[in-house]
Amino acid sequence: MTTLVEAAVPAKNRHTRKRSAPVVVAVLHPKGGVGRSTTVWQLGAELALRGYSVRIEDLDQGAHLSRVFDAYPLGLDNLYLGGDAPADVVLLDTAPEAQERRALDYLRRSDWVLVPVKGPEIDSVQALPMLMGWITQVPGVRLIGFLPTMHKQRRASSKYWLGQLKRLAAEHGTRVLPPINDMASIADKSIAGHPYAGVAEEVRGLCLEPVRRSRT
């Protein structure tokens, strides 16, 4: 499985250089079950396939991601869970966080934040103004965008809430990334189909390449 996905990323697109200070990306949303852990796992694997060394930090006491990581290793040498080995990028898998103080702690550690939005559906969209309020309190952290997850494109409510999400994104000067469909489950135990390849390219172009260029 890993061999197949490695073949999907041309060698010329793989980054091989090691850096000292990692770029830190928090994957954050106030509600539970919106796709944070799946996003971290899949995005981490995609970035590792592109040659970055990636450290995942599981900050959720539920430790769902840690269990998946141990039980279904993807076999990527440059994708780590925890530890303090040097990395190009650190992905923070956060707990559902309705508490401002803890959310601010995550954000203060981060250079970027990526916001998975389940559906989109009413609850996951309506929690966003609160999250945006937290993000604006932390100067220096930048928003990659809203990432619809588990998206059922033919469902009328998904269309409606995707429209609302785009409106909210425009109000806050951010954007909605192309939705991840509802087939990206961690339960598949592989990244077959590469649902997060587009997100990985966004993160590479926006967050990682500028840093690499500034250091060469």
Ligand SMILES: Nc1ncnc2c1ncn2[C@@H]1O[C@H](COP(=O)(O)OP(=O)(O)OP(=O)(O)O)[C@@H](O)[C@H]1O
């Ligand atoms: N794109 C997707 N398609 C289908 N199922 C998905 C997708 N993303 C996540 N899921 C499933 O939805 C559930 C919640 O996803 P996940 O664990 O990633 O969310 P979370 O925000 O980390 O949740 P928690 O609050 O438990 O930490 C899981 O069962 C996961 O397998």
Ligand SMILES: [Mg+2]
């Ligand atoms: Mg989780």
